[in-house]
Amino acid sequence: MDTKKILEVGCGTGHWLREFIKWGARPENITGVDLLPDRVAEAKQLCSEAVRIQCGSAAEPALPDATFDLVLQSTVFTSILDLGLKQQIAAEMLRVLRKDGLIVWYDYHVNNPWNPDVRGVKKREIYQLFPGCRITLRRITLAPPLTRLITPCSWLACYLLERIPLLCTHYLGVIRKR
16 A cells, blocks of 8 residues: 555545555655545645645646546545546546556435535436446445434444445446546
8 A cells, every 4th residue: 555646636635645645655655636625725734745736626636647546535526616627637647547447436326405505416427427447336425314323323324224235325436537
């Protein structure tokens, strides 16, 4: 893990960037990109100085081709309502990914009924965004309203309910170039 180069698209305040370091990644091999300047500033404060964090659009990252072994996106695509922008970001993720690298996908597949600016990304759309790729998806994460309701009473009930795919709101996926 210490030699792998990692990119997080939509890194926010750098939570996953710091987790990668805890798991053995070298800070100088980690890059994050986020659109929001306040989040980038906070990420730079919280992360090692060796972590590269860019403020800008993931649709136009200033990154060289075939650089990263791992590209992570966590709840980014559900916040993008424009299909063309989604396609551009997916293409950039593939462009910067090494031939034998992988993309880790974690995002909602259901709409948020309380937030019209968050739209789930269905399996079919993921396949369209990454044409010609090998894609493995698994439903995980018990629906947050259920989790908030049940957790105070029983962690075990949450654990068991999360085994029912119909009650899970996210896809965890691995995307590889062919």
